[in-house]
Amino acid sequence: MTDPLRLMAVLAHPDDESLGTGGSLAKYGSEGVQTYVVTATRGERGRYHGGADNPGPEAMGRIREQELLDAADVLGVEEVKFLDYMDGDLDQADPNEAIGKIVHHLRRVRPQVVLTFDQAGAYGHADHIAICQFTTAAAVAAADADYLPGQGTPHAISKLYYICWSEREWAAFQAAYKKLTVTVDGVERYTTPWPDWAITTRIDTRKWWPQVWEAVSCHASQVSAYEKLRDLPPELHEALWGSQAFYRVFSTVNGGRERENDLFEGLRT
Numbered sequence: 500m501t502d503p504l505r506l507m508a509v510l511a512h513p514d515d516e517s518l519g520t521g522g523s524l525a526k527y528g529s530e531g532v533q534t535y536v537v538t539a540t541r542g543e544r545g546r547y548h549g550g551a552d553n554p555g556p557e558a559m560g561r562i563r564e565q566e567l568l569d570a571a572d573v574l575g576v577e578e579v580k581f582l583d584y585m586d587g588d589l590d591q592a593d594p595n596e597a598i599g600k601i602v603h604h605l606r607r608v609r610p611q612v613v614l615t616f617d618q619a620g621a622y623g624h625a626d627h628i629a630i631c632q633f634t635t636a637a638a639v640a641a642a643d644a645d646y647l648p649g650q651g652t653p654h655a656i657s658k659l660y661y662i663c664w665s666e667r668e669w670a671a672f673q674a675a676y677k678k679l680t681v682t683v684d685g686v687e688r689y690t691t692p693w694p695d696w697a698i699t700t701r702i703d704t705r706k707w708w709p710q711v712w713e714a715v716s717c718h719a720s721q722v723s724a725y726e727k728l729r730d731l732p733p734e735l736h737e738a739l740w741g742s743q744a745f746y747r748v749f750s751t752v753n754g755g756r757e758r759e760n761d762l763f764e765g766l767r768t
């Protein structure tokens with residue numbers, strides 16, 4: 500019997516799984532791929548219904564944990580695990596500890612395909628950049644028998660992907676958010692769309708967009724941010740959820756210039 504296909508998304512906050520990888524998780528889950536989400540924080544510092552009556556980080560973490568579990572249910576995700584870091588502090592984490600935690604999940608679940616944020620963290624978000632770096636390192640380390648010897652059987656994933664946002668997708672987001680920025684050390688960071696030619700992989704997720712939107716809506720504590728999305732015209736909704744773009748960081752099973760339309764290309768027998 501062949502090994503079942505497994506997909507793992509390693510992300511920073513509750514809602515990243517729906518906004519960043521929702522279409523892919525829903526599609527592959529519905530096609531019998533086992534899907535897993537690992538989230539570094541519980542989003543403890545997220546806004547709470549627009550800012551009023553914020554219950555504090557601990558309660559916020561519990562609320563957002565449940566929102567993530569509900570969204571994962573909608574997306575057909577098998578399992579959600581947390582790395583137990585504090586929202587906003589991920590780039591201060593001890594790298595060996597963070598990489599070790601991800602290696603633990605990679606060796607336990609043994610996914611062939613792993614998804615994470617791109618090196619710019621979508622729009623410069625420091626937690627997103629940190630999880631990208633930790634996950635990339637963990638993908639290498641998990642296969643190394645000398646890394647954390649005795650802690651699980653080494654596992655080499657076959658493909659690592661970064662989430663890409665193209666001009667088209669950013670245009671839809673910008674229409675809802677005006678300008679998505681974050682200020683780090685006094686410097687304003689903003690969206691950096693991927694050039695279309697650099698996108699190695701595009702997955703058609705149109706069929707699943709209502710499911711993705713339902714998953715996004717599970718994050719009710721963040722709703723004031725999302726209700727702007729609800730007002731988007733249908734063509735922008737389709738631009739946002741109708742397909743998902745990725746950059747194939749590495750693959751040991753395929754390659755070449757032709758754009759893929761399947762994250763498991765090269766792995767299907």
Ligand SMILES: [Zn+2]
Pocket residue numbers: 511512514515624627
């Ligand atoms: Zn995030």
